[in-house]
Amino acid sequence: MGLLVDGQWQDKWYDTSSSGGKFQRESAKLRNWVTADGSAGPSGVGGFKAESGRYHLYVSLACPWAHRTLVFRKLKNLEQHIDVSVVSPDMLSNGWTFNTDAGSTGDMLFNSEFMHQIYTRNKSDYSGRVTVPVLWCKKTNQIVSNESSEIIRMFNSAFNEITGNHDDYYPENLRAMIDRVNGLVYDNINNGVYRAGFATEQGAYEEAYNAVFMALDSVEKILENNRYLVGPRITEADWRLFTTLIRFDAVYHGHFKCNRQRLEDFPNISNYVRELYQWPGVAETVDIYHIKRHYYYSHDMINPTRVVPAGPAIDFTREHNRTRLPASQAA
Numbered sequence: 001m002g003l004l005v006d007g008q009w010q011d012k013w014y015d016t017s018s019s020g021g022k023f024q025r026e027s028a029k030l031r032n033w034v035t036a037d038g039s040a041g042p043s044g045v046g047g048f049k050a051e052s053g054r055y056h057l058y059v060s061l062a063c064p065w066a067h068r069t070l071v072f073r074k075l076k077n078l079e080q081h082i083d084v085s086v087v088s089p090d091m092l093s094n095g096w097t098f099n100t101d102a103g104s105t106g107d108m109l110f111n112s113e114f115m116h117q118i119y120t121r122n123k124s125d126y127s128g129r130v131t132v133p134v135l136w137c138k139k140t141n142q143i144v145s146n147e148s149s150e151i152i153r154m155f156n157s158a159f160n161e162i163t164g165n166h167d168d169y170y171p172e173n174l175r176a177m178i179d180r181v182n183g184l185v186y187d188n189i190n191n192g193v194y195r196a197g198f199a200t201e202q203g204a205y206e207e208a209y210n211a212v213f214m215a216l217d218s219v220e221k222i223l224e225n226n227r228y229l230v231g232p233r234i235t236e237a238d239w240r241l242f243t244t245l246i247r248f249d250a251v252y253h254g255h256f257k258c259n260r261q262r263l264e265d266f267p268n269i270s271n272y273v274r275e276l277y278q279w280p281g282v283a284e285t286v287d288i289y290h291i292k293r294h295y296y297y298s299h300d301m302i303n304p305t306r307v308v309p310a311g312p313a314i315d316f317t318r319e320h321n322r323t324r325l326p327a328s329q330a331a
């Protein structure tokens, strides 16, 4: 685990000493957008037109943020248009690596050893954390974006003319509601579990733990009468929550100490996770081996023995009872 400083790799864990033990996530720095016509998106510069075969996605199968992009690549039929390199689940002193012994595909473009080499290939004096996902442009040889929430928006619409898939997970009329739900879910659940798990002082941990379960209680209530987070239609908000929920009982409950209860103990949420898991194509994006191996093996300051727990045994293919609630056209 580490970061680049002026293009040099430094092996350093997150610094929580100046924040009262709180984990503070660095904002993603590379924020260009692929668009249908190559015009600039909401941030960054233009010049990244949607084209088949032009872009490459770097992911970890363990990472919930990268997982979002894999889900959208499936939902939007982008698999034959955007290829993928998968890093090893073990993120040790060199950060993310392409060590194929531990389950990486290798770097399909440049055969690099380390993910930080992709960042310095983009900018030789880059400073910042080396995170996944990364969307790479093969034509201009640079990183388009390392922000998952924006990569999924690009996938949602930029390639529609190429794929013929016009499903919309961020429809105009629901945007305000989706953004509101994303706010609650991001701060308290997606990032909340990390704030609990990486906290280095009791107070910081408890504050995050309480936020996680306050938000899960709200979600449980919403899902009592709504098939999905913003009503009868599945949206981006659901997929953003899903990638955290699918990891919860296996990792966040134990390793990150979010253990008031398991997700399996929330009737609505656990049924909802199963419905999303069973969505066509989605199960193929879930790799529980990479998920458990990454967190328990890489974070030796939390789990010094690096022993990976054998359980829990959860069958996400079990029946869900969500059809009791009305659903509108999937997207």
Ligand SMILES: N[C@@H](CCC(=O)N[C@@H](CS)C(=O)NCC(=O)O)C(=O)O
Pocket: 001, 002, 027, 028, 060, 062, 063, 064, 065, 066, 129, 130, 131, 132, 133, 146, 147, 148, 149
């Ligand atoms: N804002 C980024 C966050 C991505 C992120 O933090 N990814 C983690 C993996 S789960 C990572 O690569 N961490 C390495 C590090 O922080 O050094 C996004 O959503 O795309």
